[in-house]
Amino acid sequence: MSDTLADNKTASPGPNAAPSDGLAVLESRRSAAETYGIPLAVLLEVTHRCPLQCPYCSNPVELDRGSTELSTEEWKKVLSELAELGVLQIHFSGGEPTARKDIVELVQHASDVGLYSNLITSAVLLTKDKLSALADAGLSHVQISFQGNEPNVADRVAGLKDAHKKKLEVAKWTRELDMPLTVNAVMHRQNLHQLSDIIQMALDLDADRLEVANVQYYGWALKNRAALMPTIEQIEETSRIVEEAQARLKGTLAIDYVVPDYYALRPKKCMGGWGRQFFNISPAGKVLPCHAAESITGLEFESVRSNHSIAWIWQNSEAFNRYRGTGWMPEPCKSCEFREVDYGGCRCQAFALTGDAGNADPACALSPRHEEIFKQAERESAGTQNRFLYRNFAGGTLESNDHQDKLQDNPNGA
Amino acid sequence: MASRNISVSETSRPKLPRHTKLKFDETRQVWVILAPERVLAPDEIAVEVLQLCDGVRSVAAMVDQLAEKYAAPREAIATDVVAMLQDLADKGFLTEARESTA
Numbered sequence: 268m269s270d271t272l273a274d275n276k277t278a279s280p281g282p283n284a285a286p287s288d289g290l291a292v293l294e295s296r297r298s299a300a301e302t303y304g305i306p307l308a309v310l311l312e313v314t315h316r317c318p319l320q321c322p323y324c325s326n327p328v329e330l331d332r333g334s335t336e337l338s339t340e341e342w343k344k345v346l347s348e349l350a351e352l353g354v355l356q357i358h359f360s361g362g363e364p365t366a367r368k369d370i371v372e373l374v375q376h377a378s379d380v381g382l383y384s385n386l387i388t389s390a391v392l393l394t395k396d397k398l399s400a401l402a403d404a405g406l407s408h409v410q411i412s413f414q415g416n417e418p419n420v421a422d423r424v425a426g427l428k429d430a431h432k433k434k435l436e437v438a439k440w441t442r443e444l445d446m447p448l449t450v451n452a453v454m455h456r457q458n459l460h461q462l463s464d465i466i467q468m469a470l471d472l473d474a475d476r477l478e479v480a481n482v483q484y485y486g487w488a489l490k491n492r493a494a495l496m497p498t499i500e501q502i503e504e505t506s507r508i509v510e511e512a513q514a515r516l517k518g519t520l521a522i523d524y525v526v527p528d529y530y531a532l533r534p535k536k537c538m539g540g541w542g543r544q545f546f547n548i549s550p551a552g553k554v555l556p557c558h559a560a561e562s563i564t565g566l567e568f569e570s571v572r573s574n575h576s577i578a579w580i581w582q583n584s585e586a587f588n589r590y591r592g593t594g595w596m597p598e599p600c601k602s603c604e605f606r607e608v609d610y611g612g613c614r615c616q617a618f619a620l621t622g623d624a625g626n627a628d629p630a631c632a633l634s635p636r637h638e639e640i641f642k643q644a645e646r647e648s649a650g651t652q653n654r655f656l657y658r659n660f661a662g663g664t665l666e667s668n669d670h671q672d673k674l675q676d677n678p679n680g681a
Numbered sequence: 682m683a684s685r686n687i688s689v690s691e692t693s694r695p696k697l698p699r700h701t702k703l704k705f706d707e708t709r710q711v712w713v714i715l716a717p718e719r720v721l722a723p724d725e726i727a728v729e730v731l732q733l734c735d736g737v738r739s740v741a742a743m744v745d746q747l748a749e750k751y752a753a754p755r756e757a758i759a760t761d762v763v764a765m766l767q768d769l770a771d772k773g774f775l776t777e778a779r780e781s782t783a
Contacts, residue, residue, distance in 0.1 A: 301704055305708070308718075308720070325783045330704025352708070353706065353707075353709060355706065355715055355720055356715060356720065381704070383702060383715040385717065385718070405698075405715070407700045407702070407715075408700055408717040408718075446699070447698075447699060447717050447773075449718070475717065475773060476718070477716060505710060518771050520773060521773070523718075548711045
């Protein structure tokens with residue numbers, strides 16, 4: 268999962284990007300005071316169905332069933348409407364977007380209306396013919412998630428036998444078809460020791476970009492925090508490895524790094540601020556300020572199936588306006604000098620950890636809950652609880668003790 | 682496959698790679714470069730140069746054309762254009778047309 272164009276990454280070209288090429292990042296041109304311009308990129312979660320069972324799944328705990336998903340015609344209408352509004356890029360995500368039989372048709376429609384399209388995929392359902400058809404339909408970029416650099420760890424985390432092998436194969440086809448490749452690596456205590464090898468794997472796969480993203484702990488991932496939380500030593504080592512590789516591989520492999528906010532003193536500017544530069548659309552058509560937003564109970568999200576236009580929902584709906592700007596903030600955010608730097612951090616995390624999405628994100632050292640939560644995470648990171656609660660439509664499956672021998676094809680997936 | 686780490690000189694014949702698209706954004710009334718996870722706004726001069734990058738025209742030919750159009754010293758234009766194209770190439774927004782090896 269990519270926090271596209273959000274700025275909790277260290278390698279994104281920001282206002283400080285080298286000016287010699289006469290390029291400016293469009294985001295940075297926009298005044299904070301302007302009414303909320305339509306985002307440049309929109310994430311479409313076309314399905315929640317997925318053959319993987321990752322314990323840190325970023326989809327909401329309540330998954331949209333296949334029967335509630337928007338139809339092909341509904342998605343096409345959404346794509347046309349987004350292009351008309353001035354959206355430039357579309358990320359096809361999920362769940363596993365290629366679990367939709369109409370994915371080629373949707374990518375083709377995106378191309379037809381002038382949108383630049385990106386596929387964020389687990390890769391395990393792709394055939395060479397399907398990938399080739401996607402390329403012909405105008406797909407411009409492929410992002411493949413990896414759970415490790417070798418099958419033992421990777422297949423175990425994904426909860427799917429032979430997943431890693433398949434991913435390597437699809438990555439190779441992607442480059443053969445001359446599409447740029449991003450390797451997405453989600454990192455946690457049980458695979459951080461492979462980071463250097465994952466960087467080498469991305470190089471060997473001739474990837475253009477590598478996203479090293481530490482697990483964000485809300486939704487399903489929060490259920491697995493004790494099994495996933497890295498130690499502070501691991502995080503320090505990770506930062507060192509990433510910084511060294513960024514310098515060494517400049518011009519060859521771009522590395523974006525999403526830092527783990529549990530060990531930070533300041534919260535991340537989640538989504539670039541609630542309702543400021545990002546929205547996504549859920550499988551059932553809800554327009555959301557963030558892909559985890561449905562985890563916040565008590566907020567009503569408007570749907571593309573309603574009588575409202577997407578532009579109206581973005582500008583006027585209650586859910587987008589609830590935490591926009593700074594007016595909603597209680598202390599310690601209200602009087603904080605950083606309130607327009609991080610916009611109070613992550614609403615979903617505040618809700619998950621304090622029960623109120625309007626509180627300061629406990630990742631912030633100024634939150635009254637910070638100390639307690641940090642200490643708990645630190646205790647968990649030192650623990651020996653390594654069993655995963657896998658994510659699936661069956662409501663979750665606890666990993667067996669002899670997981671390495673018992674790993675089977677997921678019976679509950681797509 | 683598109684080559685990376687190209688070195689731009691006057692003999693280069695650069696072009697935009699398949700996944701990089703230069704387009705006029707009607708909504709914002711600016712030219713944009715669309716690339717993986719990036720939307721960039723090139724300035725007027727960059728747009729003019731990028732439109733000349735068709736994989737056929739050499740950098741030398743582009744410089745000649747621009748020097749004539751702006752009645753500017755060829756040497757100064759060449760330095761600026763090569764530097765700008767090199768920077769774009771380093772960022773992955775330009776590739777080079779290859780000689781046919783067949």
